[in-house]
Amino acid sequence: MTTLVWFRTDLRVHDNPALWHAAQRKDDVLGVVFVSEKQWRRHGLGPRKIQLIKNRMYALADELKALNIPLLIVNAPTFAECNLSLQRACVQMNISRVNFNIEYEVNERHRDIEFARWCRENQIEVNKFHDQCLLPPGSVVTQQGGPFRVFTPFKKAWLQQANVVMQPPLPAPAKRNAADARTLETLARVQSQMLKQGPLPEQEDDPLWSVAEADAHDKLECFISERALDYKDDRDHPLREGTSRLSFELSLGILSQRQCLHAAQQENKGFLAGGFPGIDCWISELIWREFYRHLLVAFPDLCKHKAFKPETEAVPWRHDEDDFLAWCEGRTGYPIVDAAMRQLVQQGWMHNRLRMITAMFLTKHLLIDWRKGEAFFNHWLVDADLASNNGGWQWSASTGADGAPYFRIFNPTSQSEKFDASAEFIAQMVPELAVLAPKDRHAPDNLQRARCRYPLPVVNHQYGRARALEAFKLSQAQTLTEGDA
Template sequence: MSATPVLVWFRNDLRIHDHRALAAAARQGPVVGVFLHCPDQWRAHGHGANRLDFLRRGVAALADDLAGLNIPLLQRDIGDFAAAPEALGAIAESLGAGRLHFHHDYPLDEAGCDRAVTQALAARGVEVTGHHDGVAFAPGELLTGQGEPYKVFTPFSRAWHRHLDAERLALSPPPEVQAPLAIDGEPLPPCPAMDDPPVASSRWPAGSRAAEERLSRFLRYRGRHYKAQRDFPAVAGTSELSPYLALGMLSHRQCLQAVLTENDGRLTEGDAGLAAWVNELVWREFYRHIAAAFPAVCRHRAFQAHTEALAWRDDEAAFRAWCEGRTGYPIVDAAMRQLVTSGWMHNRLRMISAMFLSKHLLIDWRRGEAFFMRHLVDGDFCANNGGWQWAASTGTDAAPYFRIFNPTTQSKRFDPDGRFIADLVPELSKVDPKQRHDPPEAVRRAQGYPAPIVDHKAARQRALDAFAALKS
C-alpha cells in the first residue's frame, strides 16, 4: 500500500457501502474524497430545486460518513464539467496523489467528462481507473446476436438475467478506518440560487442510512405486494427508492442482494412482487445502455428518428394548464399536483400524465420531459428520457402510437374510490367518489373545477392522424 493519497471522485454515488471505486482506492493507500459542484452544468441539464437540494444534503451526509473513516472530502465549486480535468489535476498535484478512482456515468456530457478527466490526469502522470459501478453490465457488454446494442427491453432483460453471475452481484465492503491525514474536509460551497423552494427535507431525508432504512421497510412491508399494488397511487405500494438510486445513496447490488435474501436466493422466480420490482431495476439499467449506445437521445432527439417530423402543437395555454394541474381530467391534475408539491410522481401517473401531454394535447414530449426534470427529486436523465419517449411513442420499446390512455378509464381502474384524486384535488374531495373521475358539468361549476380542456375522442383521433401523417 502506498503512503501517498489516492483520490476518489464522487459523483452520483454518494455512499461508502458497496462503492467499488472507494473500495479499490482503500486497498492502494490513504483515501481522499473529492466532490465537484457543477451548478452551471446542472442548471443546463434542467435540474431543479428538489434534486439540487437532495444532492446537497446527500453530499453533506457522505462527508459525515467519510469523516467517520478519517477520509476527508474536498469540495470545489467549478461551474461546469469542462473545469473538472483542471480541478482534479490541481488537487492531485497539491496532494502528491498518483491515483484517481471514479465511477463512469453514461449520458453524453458525463461520458465526455469521463474521457477528458482520464486524458488530462494521465498527462500529469496520474493513474486513472474508472469503474462501471452503477450498472451490472457496462454498455457494450450485452449485445444482440448481430453484435448490436439491444433496442427492446424484453430481450435485453433476458440477456441480463442469463449472464448475471455472483461476481456482478458481490458487494464491496466499506473501507476500514484509516489513520488521520493532515488534510481537513471542507464545508459545502454556498447554495446556488434556485428558482423555486425545495420540498421539505423531511419528505426525502438524504444519505445512505435513510436509503437503507427505506429499502428494509419496503421489503418487509410492501415488497411481496408490489406487483399487485404498484399501479394504485392511493396505496403505499412502491419503494420510493428512485431518488436514492439516482444519486447512488443506494446501489443496485444492495437492492438485488436484499431481494435474494428475502426471496430464497432468486431474482426471477419465487415471490411475484419481488420479481416484478427486480424487473424495474433492470429497466433502469436498460435506459443507461440506451443513452450510451444512442447518444442522439442525449441531444434532445427522438430515438425513432422518423418521429422528428411529427407535427407537434404550439399551445401555451394548454401546456400551462397541464403544468398547473388544471386540465379538467382529475387523475391528470392530481398527478401534476403531486409532482409539484412533493417532488415525486407515482409511476403509473407518470405514464398517464406524459401520454396526456404528448397524445391528447399533442405537445412536444421534450417540454414535458424538461418540466419533470425541473421538479423531480429523483430527476435522472436516462430514466426520465426513456419514460417520456415511451409515452410519446418516439422511443425504444415505445408504446405503439395508437396506444392512447383514456385518463378517465385509467382513473376508474387505478383509483377506483377516487381517494388519490380527493387528496390532491381538494375541489373534488366532497364530490361523490363515483363522480370524481369525470364530474358532471354542474358539479364542476359548483366546485370551481374546470371543464376538460380537450375531448378524449377528438384528441385521440387528432393524435392518430398526426402519427399516420408520418407514413406519408
C-alpha cells in the first residue's frame, strides 16, 4: 500500500503533519507537488515569488530524497488540472490514501472538496491536517459562538487555548528503506507521462532569498537568540536588523507557525505571554498572522476582494492612474514612502512599519482603493500571502478588522523622522537625496528637490488628510441613509 503526501504551501520535512503521519505507517510514502503557474498568476503572484516556489520544490525533492521518499514535481497549470493529474497518479500508483495539510482560501478549499469527493467515490482514504494555524479556524470564538472581529479579544482567547494545546514541533520523518525496483519503475513511468503536460521549470537562484530548509532553521535560531529580546524596541526602524524577516519562509511553508511559536516560547521562559517584552511582542505578531487566517475562513468574501466592513464599500475612491503610478514607482515626493516602494521592487520585501506607512498613504492621502495597493504588493512581495496581505491592507485603509476609527492617518514625514531619524534608510533607497543633510532628507524644500531632481509631493499632507476624512464621513452618512430607506 502507498500513501501519497500532497505538498502545497507546506514545503518542508520538519513539523509537517501530513508527511509525519504518512511516515508513521509501514506503507510506501510518495510525495507530489504541482507547478500551477497559470493559477498562481491568476492569484496575482509575480515572477519572483513564482520562481522561488519552484526553487523550493527542487530543494524539497532533495531533502525528501535523503529520507528515501520520492517527490513527483508535476506541471499542472490550474487547480482543475491538479485534481485531474492527482486522480491519474492515484490510479496508476495504486494509492490507498492521500495526506495533505489544509489551505484556507476559497479556491483552494473548493479544489480540495472536489478531490476528496473523487477519493470517496474511489475508496481512497483522505487525511487532512491543520498546519498553518496552531489553533484551527473556527476554534477560537466569542462567548456567543461567533468569530472575533477585533484582534485584542481574539488574542486573549487564543492565548488561553494555546497554552493548553501547545506541543513541540514534529521532527522530520526517519529515513526509510529505499523503494524497491518495481515501485521506482512505476514512479518513473508516471513521471514520464506527466511530463507530457509540459516541461518542468528551471531553477534560478535568487541571491537575496535562500530556499533551503536548513537555512530557514538557522535564520529562526539567529533571530531568537540574538535579536528577539530587542524586537519591541527595534522592530519599527527599517535600518535596524530588528525584525525576523521570516515572513518569506512562513509564506512558502519552509517554516511552520508552530516552529516559530515554540522557539519563541522556549526563549521566553516557557511563556507565550508574560515573559520578555520583546519576545512577547513577536509572539503577538505571529498571533496576528493566525487571526487573519481565522478571518479568511469566517468571512470568505475576504477572498473575493470585499471589504471586511461592508459600509466602507461606499467610500468614493479616486481613480487617478498618474498618482497610483507615482506611488508604484517611488516618486510621490515623500521620501520615506518612495524609499519603501523602491525597497519593495528591488528586494521583494518591505519592512512592516513601511508597509503601514505606504498603504495608509495610498488609501488616505491619495484616496486610492486599497485593492489596487494590495494587488501591487501581492505581485512584488516574496512573502505574498493572501490572509496577511489582505488583513494588513484593510487595517491600513480602515476597511478591515480593527477597533480604531477611520481617522487614524499617519503623517509620513513624522513617521520618517521618528523611525528613520538619521535618514540613512532614505539615503540608501533614494540615493538622489543622499547629498542632503540627514535632517533635510525627510522633507526637502523646493530648491533642494530641484537640485536633487526629486519630485514635488503629489499631494499636500493636510489636504490629503482632510479629503480622506471627508470621504469616509460621507460614506458613513450614505450607508446610514441607505439603511433607513
